[in-house]
Amino acid sequence: MSSYVIAVSMDKVQSFLYYVLQAQIQEKQSNNGTLNTIIESSRLISDQFYQDIGMEGERGPFAKHIDEELLKCSGMCVFVTSLPEDQIVKNLNGIFETYYKKLSGQLFMKYVYFKQTDLKNNTPLQAIKESKKRLREKACFNSIIAQNRELLFMFHSSPEREQKRGLTTSSVTNVFSAFTNTINDLYSKQDENNDNHFRVAVIKADLDGMGELFKQLDSHETYKQVSELLSKYICLEYLHDRVKQFKRNDPEFRLYPLYIAGDDIFFAVPTSKLVDGVNLCKDILKQINGEIEQINRKRETGLQPLSMSIGIDFTFNREPIRYYYERVQKQLDFAKKAPSMVAVAGVVPLSCMRISINEYVLYRYDLASDSSGRLKPTKSKDTPEQKFKEFHAEKNNWKHFVTQVKRLQDAMEEGFAAHHFFYGLLNKITDPDVCNNLVKYSNAVLYHVIPQYLNSNNRKLRESELLILESMLKQVVVKTTKSGKTSKGGKLSFDMDQRRQLEKYVRLLLLFSDPRFKIVQKKTRSVENDFDIKRVRSTVFNKTLRYLFDQNLGGWKDREVFREIFVEYARYTPLSDAGSKRGGGIRKETEVEVYRTLRLSNSLLHRFKGMNDIQRVAEMIEATNPQQKEDIITIEHLRREEHKAPPGLYFDKETFLRMARSQQMWKSEYIDSLLIFYQLREQLIQLRVHPAYSK
Known part of the structure; x- marks a missing residue:
């Protein structure tokens, strides 16, 4: 008697679960049966499926006729x-007919069978791979259509929905008591005032690298073990266990499962628990990768850890599922398209997650640790871990983003007008007139990020604002220039990619600046102060001044000549305080970079924007800068001998008038760039001598 290999799979699983959710949430939103339906629908893809075939129980047509079970996964x-x-x-045709009639084609059962003797290598692993290959082929689909033509192309009566699904109506909420019964039960008085209309965060996660993982498997036992561990952790039971653990730590934590099966996880949480929702996905991924690592040790395999892509959307509890499901x-699709984290210098990222919110992708990952679970500390800046972080420095970090949101909330409590700030910037960078001119666009952004609280006595407000501005400018920092050269520390760029990145980030922070839309409870402790004055000064001031100097005020030879009238880059070498105190020889320190400028106040530059008389402008500049060229040169030599900063510039009136008239250099955009440059330079000087940071 011949032996046959049979493979059966459920196609259109997501479509089916979406259909069930759509029907229940739309029509029975407040009915406690909603959670029952979701749980039963997920179980249909797992437990009931095996019972209907006969792999479990005794009622399926193949019950007691299965010689060997090769694979059983969701x-x-x-x-x-x-x-x-x-x-x-x-x-097989009988099972197909049962499912097709009960579910009206919402689930499509695919199946193949072939003789074991057809296999080149008659091994369980070869049988599984051949089965999957045949299930993907078009011939499989055509064969099923041909065998069930009469069933598929005839009209059927439409049974009641409860009968159509063939699902039990027995209550299962006692078994899964940690879940909320409906999406409306996610409501929390701490988050919202209206229990009938409130926001929720919808999270959809998907494991990456599944296909590659199974391709690496070279034994049936390993194949089966990996399949079982996926079924163990990507299921309602494990999700429920994790929710119970989260609720022990935070009784206010709530989760409403939408579905979890195969390699997909889909649920909703209150917006304030968004971080917990992502952490829950992280826990699941970490458990799976932990077991994969155990398999590697036991079987001496080299299986790579899996990663996860996550899509996040925000919706109101009453919104139809078809809208937020698509969003x-x-x-999720956007997260999957984002570049993955690759190994660098032998350092492999563990449990990496790509998280997309508003098409803004953030990365979360772990690095290898010692036995204590902590990264080994090191003072070296050239370690493999450091090289890894530098290589991926341009990727947005989830933990940094969460910290930034907490910092934003702290700043708002201190008086920072976040909503006004972000909305104003968004209006500027989406204005077509501004977007069509690179100088206008960069001026609009850089003027908007001039610090407003630098002289505030409120240190928390002052530093929070600088950190927020730093995070904004990092969105337009690039390390590789158009010519392909690498810039240490990076430079500002306002090319289209950076503009899109900035706009997404502004929209995201605008979202979280809404006090009704918080992701962290008020009781959450403020973030620890991570204010690094050197880092902030480098991004907010040095990079900004350099961009204005190189691009908006310079850029080509003639404009660089015109720039030298107002700004000149210089260096000087100050004396070492330590050397002078010892009374010994003078020890020189590293050169200090400075910008020499004219004396022009903000109010004067603003007046120039409304003046068309170039001669009058020149006279006003000359009146505030009366020094002659010879006097400036004399002071310059004296300060060089004393190792002091060079003096300001003298005003070259003749060159100014000639170039302003003949080449039309003196335009509104140029004056704006000068105004921003002068104001930031003045603030940089204030920051350097500020009592809190002068040391």
């Missing part, structure tokens, strides 16, 4: 039977 199974071929066909799926 929505798929492979086994060997010795039944006659005609009986196999009859059984969150779009975010």
Whole structure:
């Protein structure tokens, strides 16, 4: 008697679960049966599926006729039977008809069978791989259509929805008591005032690298073990266990499962618990990768850890699922398209997650640790870990973003007008007139990020603002220039990629600046002060001044000549305080970079924007800068001998008038760039001598 390999899989699983959710949430939003339906629907893809075939229980057509079970994972199974071929066909078509009629085609059962002797290598692993290959082929689909033509192309009566699904109506909420019964039960008085209309965060996660992982497997036992661990952790039972643990730590934590099966996780949480929702996905991924690592140790395999893509969308509890389902799926697709984290200098990122919110992708990952679970401390800046972080420095970090949101909330409590700030910037950078002119665009951004609280006595407000501005400017920092050269520390760029990145980030922070839309409870402790004056000064002031100097005030030879009238780059070498105190020889320190300028106040530059008389402008500049060239040169030599900063510039009136008239250099955009440059330079000087940072 011949033995046959049979493979059965459920296709259109997500479409089916979406259909169930759509029907229940739309029509029975406040009915406690909603959670029952979701749980039963997920179980249909797993437990009931195996019972209907006969792999579990005794009522399926293949019950007691399975010689060997090769694979059993969510929505798929492979086994060997010795039944006659005609009986196999009859059984498979019978199961297909049952599912098709009960679910009206929402689920499509695919199946193949072939003789074991057809395999080149008659091994369980080869049988599984051949089964999957045949299930993907078009011939499989065509064969099923041909065998069930009459069923597929005839009209059927439409049974009641509860009968159509073939689901039980027994209550299962006692078993899964940690879940909320409906999406409306996510409401919390701490988050919202209206229990009938409030915001929720919808999270959809998907494991990456599944196909590559299974390709690496070279034994049936390992293949089966990996399949089982996925079923163990990507299921309602494990999700429920994790929710119970989260609720022990935070009784206010709530989660409403939408579905979890195969390699997909889909649920909703209150917006304030967004971080917890992402942490829950992280826990699941970490557990799976931990077991993969154990398999590597036991079987001496080299399986790579899996990663995860996550899409996040925000919706109101009453919004139809078809809207936020499509939006969150779009975010998930965007996360999947983002570059992955690659190994650098032998350092492999563990449990890496790509998280997309508003098409803004953030990365979360772990690095290898010692036995204590902590990264080994080192003073070296050239370690493999440091090289890894530098290589991926341009990727947005999830933990940094969460810290930034907490910092933003702290700043708002101190008086920072966040909503006004972000909304104003968004209006500027989306204005077509501004977007069509690079100088106008960069001026609009850089003027908007001039610090407003630098002289505030409120240190928390002052530093929070600088850190927020730093995070904004980092969105337009690039390390590789157009010519392909690498810039240490990076430079500002306002090319289209950076503009899109900035706009997404502004929209995201604008979202979280809404006091009704918080992701962290008020009781959450303020973030620890991570204010690094050197880093902030480098991004907010030095990079900004350098961009204005190189691009908006310079850029080509003639404009660089015109720039030298107002700004000149210089260096000087100050004396070492330590050397002078010892009374010994003079020890020189590293050169200090400075910008020499004219004396022009903000109010004067603003007046120039409304003046068309170039001669009058020149006279006003000359009146505030009366020094002659010879006097400036004399002072310059004296200060060089004393190792002091060079003096300001003298005003070259003749060159100014000639170039302003003949080459039309003196335009509104140029004056704006000068105004921003002068104001930032003045603030940089104030920051250097500020009592809190002068040391």
